[in-house]
Amino acid sequence: MARAQLSAKLVVDGRVPQALALSPGGRWVAFVVAPVGRAGVHPVSDLWVAAVDGTGLPRRLTSGEAYDSAPRWAADSLSIYFLSDRAERGAAQLHRVGLVDGVVEAVTSWAGGVSGHLPLADPDLVVVIAADEPSAEDERAAEEDARWGVELVRATNRGLRLRNRSTLLTKVFLDGPLTRQDLVRSSGLSQPAVSNVVGDLIDEGLVVEAGAASSDGGRPSMMLRVAPGFAAVIGVDVGETRVRVELFDLAMTLLASSEYPLDPARTEPAAVAGHVLAGIEAVTTRAGVAAADVLGVGIGVSGVVEQGAQAVVHAQALGWDRVPLQRLIADGTDLPLHLDNGAKTLGQAEMWFGAGRGTRHAVFALVGSGVGAAVVTNGITYRGASSSAGEWGHTTLMYGGRACRCGARGCLEAYVGAEAIIDRYREALRGRPVPGDDEESQLAALVDAAAASATARRVLDETAGYLGAGVANLINLFNPERVVLGGWAAMALGDLLPAIRAAAGRQALRQPYEQASIQLGRLGVDAVALGAATLPIARLLASGGVRG
Template sequence: MKVRGGRTVRDLRRENRTAVLQRLYFDGPLSRFSLGPAIGLSSGSVSNVVAELVAEGLVEEAGTVDSAGGRPRTLLRISPDSAYMIGVDVGETRVRVELFDLALTELARVEKPLSTAGPRRVDRYDVAVVVAHVRDGIEQVVREARVDTQRLLGVGVGVPGIVERTPEGGAVVHGQTIGWDAVPLERLLRDSVPLPRTVPYYIDNGAKTLGQAEMWFGAGRGASNAVVVLFGSGVGACVVDDDLRPGRAVEWGHLTVRVRGRRCRCGSQGCLEAYAGAEALLQRWAEAGGRPPLEAGEETALTAMLAAAYPVAALDGGAGPEPDATALAVLEETAEYLGAGFADLINLFQPERILVGGWAGLQLGDRFLSTVRTHAAAYALTYPASRVHIELGTLGPDAVTVGAAILPLAEFFAHGGRREPVEAEELAPAWATALRERAAH
């Protein structure tokens, strides 16, 4: 049956279920009495939806709360163990796999390092190695948590690069900076990972999954729009216009900040990533005469660079070691490049907030970000620059995995708490059947 606006009764039921689930998830526990005004449904509609969700095991009682003069009201919440999600971060230093319940409690975690020590290795992002890491990681977390794979909402995977969705093979990854040319990652995972064929895969750009996590649970909560920056070996960004809808990944790291500048790992020249990514930052320090630790990975080397540039004062009150002038100069130049890059984001999207996450962004910290803010204000247009807040993300360096895990959760909510959209046959009214038969003669 069609209703106003072209939606069917089934659409309205799904939307009502979605509204109840989302409100309980983000603001629960809540009573039935509180749910109605919060989502704009009548008490009868709320009772019907809640009865369905309780019967399906998705919602459970969570105690009572006193009411004003009446009987205590029963509180409701999402049942944490009614379903599970797996989040995978195909990062630039490791592959991380985590399994969560619906409350995002981590039930198991596995990390598989990618080789980053010494000179940059050609096989660092070998597709077969990455697929094997993901496969082994998923097998291990499922085994450790002892969950029923039939209750998995899906596997979310954050990757570097552009993700194309094809009707034949699903998600295909174009990761130019890591040497991935149209890698059919979804098909490879389906062929390799021993999960039921009914378990869906949601593969997307890592900056986008970070943005999803920060907007749902982190520093983006309450913002109407934001840009979330992923700062790791390279840099990327996600533009989010609504805190509950997925954002869109933008290849911000490959904006040109210097014509005929340094060669970027994407093959072009003068990209922001050629100056501001952790990999380029450490290369520039070495080229300027700095001494990164030999055979150290990027995270260890960046820690050493920060310690050299910002030495800790002596504990006894005496003068501490002098800052390493070379490391400090490279960091200050990098802050200006990033500030100019942030100014581009401000001028293009006029966001309410810019949030910086990723292991390198969080490691650089507030002191470095303060200098970036100054340069961003200088390079951006005055009005949008005066309205934006530039802050560090609050979910830590593992936020990409959390964001990947909530990709299937977002779809679950969108389908009204059903693992797959229900495609019931639309029955035509009698007059439509009669006229169709008449036209055929």
């Protein structure tokens, strides 16, 4: 059967390629159908990618598992061919999906096994599709694009190698030290592929051997880890009471830190940018790290961070509206900058290194002066349409309740944010001042007083109830495996955890509550800055170790 070129360009919309292309000589390069849940189109069941090297042999090929819904296509009669393979068995499987009048007519498979899925957003995926009765025009188009197809195969192979580098480098960074055999088992790549990639990473200084693994006999395997000195990263926590700047090596060892208190009544963006720049200079000077050795600066900040060419920040509680914070900081440094919401950077730190490890569905709640959350679903942070998802503190706890700094009434933050807790304690004391010079010392004074003061105890008990109700909302909405409470105020209120769990249990639906655990974060008050430092590292890992 002849195969015709139906489209000669690869289009990636940020989620899934939307292209049809033909590899010359019948060498299928890749296959993709449609994104799950796209309006009006259901994939031929989660059908993803197949890749073929220059010899026409399958290298890493995947497919979906069932064909439970019929996609719609413009063409009247098509046959889609794709391959799948399970690397450890070396068994290729050829599938044919026949469509008539845009509806799946038949699915035929020949031999072999099926492996797992590859990521959806992959710019190297190419569709191989064949028309049952190609027109002469289709045949001419295929011939004219043969040269393009050869280049496409080469580009796909380069993309596959970068993807393999990214996979192995990420595993070594997050789970190392690991042996080469560990990487073969966990990645699904062949032993030669792992050896080749690891050799390149060692030659480039990204990975180092870190001693021999224990052995019961025979030649011991060498352990691999990311080279700590390959680069340094800076993480910044722009909170509402202070700016914390920390410098780490690639083993996430803290090399230097610096803090700059903020007056809650004076949080002008220019002043905050000045503190960030001063902190960058201070920590690099103190640790003797040259700017050329800094991979980048990650910054976690309160409010909604609108991503773009240069991120802008919306923080109603601070009086910030479309503040060009990235530009303000970039005016004083040439280092790459990465901005995100502080709750999201805390969530990434806990997912990578702390209480979130091993989970795929989790919510990370940041309780400080303000309150926020990061929602992780299937291992990926949910951001929403404009990255404002997770503003947990501004969900309504009590309609028409206490005034919130955002301008609304009854927000959760107006009851459990550190500033709100202190205000409620002051009201309970009939206006008497709360001991302490700042929010952190005042909250500590409340916690200390609870042992002897019924008033302080009542305020803390109410706070546990409010937090428990807020956590119950998270459980009911997102069905997480784990809810992690972090931030400096959550750490200060750690003894309330049993009461928070009990309150959440009274408010949440029984089944999702019983499946979820509620824990304190494991990374302490540095979690936001640590997570911010992972932003440039995530870019490095995704690129397979290519700095840029």
